[in-house]
Amino acid sequence: MIAFVIYKAIMCAAVFLICLGAAAYATLWERKFAAFLQDRKGPSRAGWGGLLQPLADGVKMFMKEEIIPNVSNRALFILGPSLFMITAVVTSAVVPWAKPVNIGGHIYDMQITDINIGVIYLLGVASIGVYGIMIGGWASNNKFALLGAVRASSQMISYEIPMGIALIALIISSGGSLSLKEIVEEQDLHYANIVCQPLGFLIFFICALAETNRAPFDLPECETELVGGYHTEYSSMKLGLFLFAEYINMFISSAVIATLYFGGYNFPFAHELYAKLGLADGSVWISLIGFGALMTKIFGFICLFMWIRWTLPRFRYDQLMNLGWKTLLPLSLFNLLLTVAIEYFRGNIHF
Amino acid sequence: MQLTNRKVVVSNKEQSFAERLYLPAIAKGMIITASHLFKKPPTINYPEVKRPIAPVYRGQHVLKRDENGAERCTSCGMCAVACPAEAITMTSGERKKGEEHLYREEKYAATYEIDMLRCIFCGLCEEACPKEAIFLTDRLVDAQFERKDFIYGKDKLVEKIDARIDVTKRQTQAVLDFKKVKGLKHNELFDANKLNKGHKH
Numbered sequence: 001m002i003a004f005v006i007y008k009a010i011m012c013a014a015v016f017l018i019c020l021g022a023a024a025y026a027t028l029w030e031r032k033f034a035a036f037l038q039d040r041k042g043p044s045r046a047g048w049g050g051l052l053q054p055l056a057d058g059v060k061m062f063m064k065e066e067i068i069p070n071v072s073n074r075a076l077f078i079l080g081p082s083l084f085m086i087t088a089v090v091t092s093a094v095v096p097w098a099k100p101v102n103i104g105g106h107i108y109d110m111q112i113t114d115i116n117i118g119v120i121y122l123l124g125v126a127s128i129g130v131y132g133i134m135i136g137g138w139a140s141n142n143k144f145a146l147l148g149a150v151r152a153s154s155q156m157i158s159y160e161i162p163m164g165i166a167l168i169a170l171i172i173s174s175g176g177s178l179s180l181k182e183i184v185e186e187q188d189l190h191y192a193n194i195v196c197q198p199l200g201f202l203i204f205f206i207c208a209l210a211e212t213n214r215a216p217f218d219l220p221e222c223e224t225e226l227v228g229g230y231h232t233e234y235s236s237m238k239l240g241l242f243l244f245a246e247y248i249n250m251f252i253s254s255a256v257i258a259t260l261y262f263g264g265y266n267f268p269f270a271h272e273l274y275a276k277l278g279l280a281d282g283s284v285w286i287s288l289i290g291f292g293a294l295m296t297k298i299f300g301f302i303c304l305f306m307w308i309r310w311t312l313p314r315f316r317y318d319q320l321m322n323l324g325w326k327t328l329l330p331l332s333l334f335n336l337l338l339t340v341a342i343e344y345f346r347g348n349i350h351f
Numbered sequence: 352m353q354l355t356n357r358k359v360v361v362s363n364k365e366q367s368f369a370e371r372l373y374l375p376a377i378a379k380g381m382i383i384t385a386s387h388l389f390k391k392p393p394t395i396n397y398p399e400v401k402r403p404i405a406p407v408y409r410g411q412h413v414l415k416r417d418e419n420g421a422e423r424c425t426s427c428g429m430c431a432v433a434c435p436a437e438a439i440t441m442t443s444g445e446r447k448k449g450e451e452h453l454y455r456e457e458k459y460a461a462t463y464e465i466d467m468l469r470c471i472f473c474g475l476c477e478e479a480c481p482k483e484a485i486f487l488t489d490r491l492v493d494a495q496f497e498r499k500d501f502i503y504g505k506d507k508l509v510e511k512i513d514a515r516i517d518v519t520k521r522q523t524q525a526v527l528d529f530k531k532v533k534g535l536k537h538n539e540l541f542d543a544n545k546l547n548k549g550h551k552h
Contacts, residue, residue, distance in 0.1 A: 037384045041394045311384040312377065 003106075011112050015092050023247035024054035026302055030247070033306045061240035069233050073139040080136020081234065081241035087129040088248040094118040095255045096181045097294060098265050098287040110287055111181060118180040119167055122256060123160065126211055129249070130156040133213075133220060136242070137230035148229030151317065152220035155210055158324035159217075163207035165332035166200040169339040170260060172349065173197055184264035192263040196342075199335045201261045203328055208257060210324070212249040215309035219317060254301035255294070262297050265290030406520040409472045409487040412465055413516045414509040417455050422509060423484035426460040430476035430485055438469035439476060455482075463508060467492045467501040477521070481530075486518040 028043065028050060035042030043050040068077055098110035115121055130153050137149025171178060173196045175186045187193055194201050210217040221229030228234075231242045258264060270290070279286050315323070343349045369375050395402055415423050426443035444461030446454045453459075476485050495501055510516045 035392070036388050039387055039390050039392045041392050041396075044396075307381060307384065311381045 007108055008112070011110075015095075015097070015112055016089060018097075019089055019092050019248050019251060022251045022298075023244055024058070026247040026251060027057065027244070028053045029302070030306050030309075033303065034310050037307070037310045058240070061237045064236040066236035066238070067233075069141065071141040072233065073141070076135050076139035077233075078238070080132050080134075080139055081238045081245070082132070083135060084129060084132025085241045085245045085248075087125050087132060088245040088252065091122060091125050091129075091249075091252045092255070094121055094180050095252070095259055096184050096264060098291040101284055101287045102281070103284075109181070110291070114179055114181045116177075116179045119171065119178045119183075119260075122180075123164055123167070127156060127160055129211075132245070133230045133242075136234070137220075140230075140233035142233050144226045144228070145230050145232045148220045148222075148226050148232070151222075151226075152213065152230055155213075155217065155219060155320060155324075158321060159207040159210035159328070162203050162324065162328035162332040163211065165329075165336050166197075166203040166207070167260075169200045169332070169336045170197050170204075172336075172343055173339050180259055180264075184259055184266065187263040188266045188270075192261065192266075194261045197261065197335075197339070199331065200339070201257075203332045203335065204261070205257060206323075206328060208253045209305065209308065210320075212253050212305075213246060214250060214305055216312040216314050217320065218309075218314060219320060222314060250302060250305055251298065254298040254305070257301055258294060258297035264297075265294040267293040404489055406489075408489045409474045411467075411488055411490040411492045412470075412476070412503075412508055413486050413488050413490075413518065414460075414463065414505065415484055415486060415518065416510055416512065416515070419452065419455075420512045421451070421453055421455040422459060423455055423482045424460045424463065425456045425458050425482055425484075426463075427458075427481065429479040429481060433475040433479035434470075435473060435475060436469045436471045438466045438471075440464050460505070463505050465503050465508060467503055468498060483522070486516075486521055488516055488518065490516075 031053070032042040032050070034040075043053045046052040046056045068074060093112040094115060096109070096111040096114070100110060101108045133152040134149045137145040137147075137152070140146070170193055171183075174183055174193050177183060177186065183193075213220055219229075220226075221231065223229070226232070231239055234242060267290075270293075273289075274283075274286055277285070340349065344351075417423050426441050428441065431437075431439040431441060441460045441463045444459055446457050446459055472487065474487050477487055492501075
């Protein structure tokens with residue numbers, strides 16, 4: 001029992017640190033990547049090649065003057081960024097990071113918890129995330145912040161529907177399990193889900209962009225129209241939490257996309273590689289290689305997120321809603337229908 | 352009535368399916384941005400790498416000393432008169448006995464100030480100077496936090512005896528010949544013989 005608690009505590013700490021570290025360096029990589037796309041060099045002064053920049057940014061955020069507006073609702077004003085940050089981090093609980101490790105006869109999952117409704121948990125926590133923005137923007141008692149908050153919540157609601165339907169199609173075609181671990185193991189046995197769900201992947205990816213408030217869906221913080229959007233009144237580390245949580249969200253979204261559609265910690269010819277290296281099932285090395293593969297995929301998706309951000313201009317709000325309700329929703333329903341039809345004729349589902 | 356022949360019929364053609372899909376256009380845009388990933392940025396890492404500058408670059412001024420280490424400036428005020436930005440002010444002092452090693456002639460500049468925020472670095476002070484005392488150099492004026500720090504006094508302008516500043520690139524024969532032209536207003540007070548005693552070219 002004590003061993004179990006210690007193992008879970010270590011897992012939680014490790015995943016938490018990985019999320020924070022990855023998000024911190026995603027902020028640096030975002031700036032670097034933007035610079036490379038724009039023929040610049042990006043931050044290069046703090047540390048070797050700018051590697052200490054996230055640290056400097058953090059110190060800056062903490063040292064700045066903190067202002068809580070008199071007209072705001074103080075408790076909710078503080079709750080907003082906290083909630084946003086918490087939900088961003090909590091999402092990582094169901095992501096399987098690597099193959100289970102066998103240490104001294106005990107099998108340890110490289111996942112904080114494998115709940116059998118993992119996908120629904122993901123959707124649920126992701127939609128709680130908007131409460132952070134909503135509460136923060138509303139409690140600010142500022143019209144721009146409120147507009148940003150309203151935009152964020154209506155955008156999230158609009159894009160969660162096609163996302164959910166895309167996920168239903170995915171679950172139908174990948175064996176019917178809602179557990180992320182089983183979805184990944186299923187892809188290990190057969191092939192990555194992207195092969196039979198390309199349209200679903202596209203829908204899910206677009207919705208993930210919208211859910212994380214990344215460009216071209218960053219209307220809640222649209223500075224040309226709303227000053228700073230939902231975080232207009234925020235300063236110091238509270239603002240930092242909002243900005244930082246966006247990067248955590250991006251990291252987790254990438255992890256979830258990689259897990260659901262690209263086989264998570266599996267990669268093509270993994271078993272051949274392991275056999276050639278002479279690694280038995282449950283070896284630490286298999287876990288590490290798998291973790292590396294997952295991280296590579298996550299890095300790729302983070303780059304894709306950034307690449308899109310620094311290429312596409314922001315949507316107009318009616319375009320955003322049109323895309324969500326008139327394009328993605330019918331498209332995801334069509335994808336669902338198509339998936340059900342294919343699976344029915346393959347004999348995988350019966351009525 | 353037709354006023355001009357520049358009338359254009361607005362083309363409002365239906366978008367094709369590919370155009371309405373936007374994905375090809377997005378892919379095209381993303382390829383353009385990605386192509387910039389492999390371009391070398393034109394950035395110059397300033398303090399470490401410096402852009403090459405012309406040998407006659409006009410930067411921060413220097414008040415020269417002669418070969419014995421005495422200040423050349425005699426506080427004649429020619430530079431202040433020539434200055435179009437009115438950046439130069441000075442007060443004169445009289446050399447006392449025993450100060451011959453400090454000041455070259457009987458009159459010298461007790462204070463000499465250049466307001467670097469007013470200065471336009473045109474180099475007219477250098478051109479006007481009959482004593483070859485003031486030169487613009489290839490040094491850049493440093494950034495300061497306050498305006499008053501941009502008023503450079505003699506402490507910053509006069510070259511240090513042990514750290515002479517090389518202005519030979521500016522003091523070419525052509526420049527010296529130009530200064531000898533009596534026809535030019537600002538050379539009227541100029542004594543070529545006196546100069547040649549000090550400088551052998």
